Amino acid sequence: MSMDSGLFRDAPGPGLVPLYEPKLMHQFDHRWATYVDGSTRDLTDAEKASPVLSIRARWWAPRQEVDARIGDRWPHDWLLCWRDITNATNERTMIATVIPRVAVSNKAPILFPDDESSATVASLCANLNSFALDYVARRKLGGTSMNYFIVKQLPVLSPDIYEAPALWEPDQALRDWIAARVLELSYTAWDLQPFARDLGYDGPPFKWDVGRRFELRCELDAAFFHLYGVTREEVAYIMSTFPIVERRETRAHDSYRSRDRILELYDAMAGGTWRSALHPPAADPLVAHEMR
Secondary structure, eight states: OOTTSSOOBSSOOTTEEEEEOGGGOBTTBTTSEEEETTEEEEOOHHHHTOTTOOOOOSOEEEHHHHHHHHGGGOOSSEEEEEOSBOOTTSSOSOOEEEEESOEEOTTSOEEOOSOOOHHHHHHHHHHHTSHHHHHHHHHHOOSSBOOHHHHTTSOOOOGGGGGSEETTEEEEEHHHHHHHHHHHHHOOSGGGHHHHHHTTOOSOOBOOOHHHHHHHHHHHHHHHHHHTTOOHHHHHHHHHTOHHHHHHHHHHHSSOHHHHHHHHHHHHHHTTOOOOOOSSOTTOGGGBOOOO
16 A cells, blocks of 8 residues: 555544554564554563553555555465564574464555465564575675565475474474464564464463573474574574674673573474473463463
8 A cells, every 4th residue: 555545544543444554563572563653662571571562653544545456365363574674783684473363565565475374474474584584585685675586585385394293392393382382472462463373372462571581482493494494503603693683682681681591492492302491391381371
C-alpha cells in the first residue's frame, strides 16, 4: 500500500488495523518499539511483561483493504515479515518476526511460503533469525536494503528437513522442537493468539522472561549450526563476526555469553548428552500468564 493512496488514517478507529513499520519490530518481537507523540521509542522489558500491551502505530488502514490485498495467498490471521532496511555492520542484519494480520509498509516485506503449515513457517522464522543464516546475509548485502532479490539467495533450509527427528531429542520431530521455542518467544501478547492457536496452543501468552528468552534463542542457534553442518571452530569464528553483540554482552555480563552458551549447547547436542536447561520446558503453560 502506498502512503499516497488515501487509505491511511493517523488515529485508530472501527475497522482499522495498525500499519507496521520495520522499526516497530525485531527478531521474535512484534512489540520492539511504539509511537509516542509522533516519534518512536523502544518498549522496555517491564512494558513487554504486560500481555495486553500492543504497539501504537503512526498510521492505520482499513482491515478490509488488508484482507483484499492479501487475498487467497495466505490462510492465517498472522504474518511473517522481515526488515528491509538494515546493514551488514548492524548488531543483527536479518531481522524477521511474526506479527498480527495488519497493514505493513513496503519496508516490511511479507513472506508467503509455499508450505503454509504453521510449524514449518515458525521453523522458517527461526532459520531466518539464526546466527548461521545471518552470517551469510551480511555477506550478501551490498547496501542497506534486504530486498526480495537478496532474500531469495539466502541458504534457507528445506522444509523437508524439519520432518526428521531432532538428532539431540529423537523422540520429537525437529519442526515441533523448533516451533515450541518460536511459540514461547513470539506469543507474548494477546494480539498474536491466532499464531499460537495455529500451533496447537490455546492458552494465554507467555511471560516476557529475559533469562528464558536468552536460553531459548541459544538452543535454537546451536541447533541451526548443527543443521547447517557447521564445525565447532566455524561456530566460534562466525560468532566473532558479530562485534556489536560481543561488545554489548561483554559490557553487561563480562563475557561474550551468547557465543559461550551456544558453544556449550553445540557440544552437548553433538555428544548426545544434551538436556534442555529450561524448567519448565519450552512453551509450557506454567510459564504463561493467567487466563484473562
